[in-house]
């Protein structure tokens with residue numbers, strides 16, 4: 442009999458983690474590699490946040506806390522939701538876990554029965570479908586169109602809903618496309634959701650603070666208060682505060698759901714690191730001005746990457762509203778041949794030939810459920826991005 446459980450056999454390892462690992466291995470072997478695969482800010486965790494963690498250690502705050510987060514952090518999260526999203530949650534409606542990823546998994550494992558469907562708009566963050574599968578549910582991918590900015594359209598949502606639909610997952614701004622939903626677009630989805638009261642909404646707002654120009658960020662429970670009782674609003678400190686390694690994510694939602702998620706945490710992870718929780722308290726309660734400064738740097742990088750990629754022959758790069766990703770089309774390159782003779786018949790072949798020829802690591806679109814595209818994370822310096830995009834231009838020019 443197989444060592445692997447049948448539940449785990451339904452799941453793929455994370456393609457983005459695999460791409461980063463491959464780039465790291467080539468670098469370690471001495472190759473000149475630029476990795477645009479990883480989804481994490483290059484900025485450092487702010488000093489006030491680090492100091493709060495050190496102070497917590499020195500005070501001896503190094504013991505178990507409540508499994509789903511300590512009261513001080515839940516209070517800071519309630520204040521954040523009120524201040525930034527106009528959402529009223531009390532501490533009993535807050536769940537804290539070791540990252541946004543486990544928050545989402547806890548919600549899915551707490552609620553899915555075999556056969557339950559979860560609508561996952563594609564292109565999607567790689568982990569949603571696999572987490573649904575691991576939790577015993579059925580992911581239902583529905584395609585966004587490039588022409589719609591890759592966003593889910595109300596008629597497409599309507600057509601995807603069945604009596605077995607348990608959740609719709611929304612992610613704005615999106616990993617991997619950077620697309621963010623306007624208030625009007627969310628309102629149109631809310632109209633559909635009102636017709637289907639059995640469907641819950643999990644909104645992953647992890648990139649909330651990374652929106653550019655005059656884009657005005659909103660989240661669905663804020664603009665459709667009548668959906669509040671079936672919406673889980675997920676967020677975290679990983680991306681906004683450059684705290685990916687600290688492992689703190691959180692969510693606000695209806696108490697009955699939060700109670701179930703606490704039950705999961707109480708028998709699995711228990712609390713996220715007490716030290717990281719104190720750091721997150723400082724991140725949420727402390728000065729916020731550096732977020733806008735870093736946002737301005739990200740916006741310049743986005744502009745640079747979009748412009749340089751659109752000058753690469755055969756690549757078409759949309760200009761997204763947020764996050765630190767672009768999701769260019771390589772429709773114009775499919776079927777071409779690389780100098781080493783490789784035929785670029787898929788976006789996976791493109792990504793691996795690009796890595797081979799020019800040492801630029803990207804993630805192929807198939808991993809996110811929509812081809813032929815690739816994802817670039819531009820969370821790195823302008824100098825590195827310029828070098829990488831020049832290499833991509835050279836690679837595209839070399840194709841026959």
Ligand code: PLP
Nearest residue numbers: 480540541542566616647677679
């Ligand atoms: N949600 C999205 C859309 C993400 O891109 C990520 C990280 O890549 C996460 C959630 C997970 O965040 P965390 O590192 O807090 O688990």
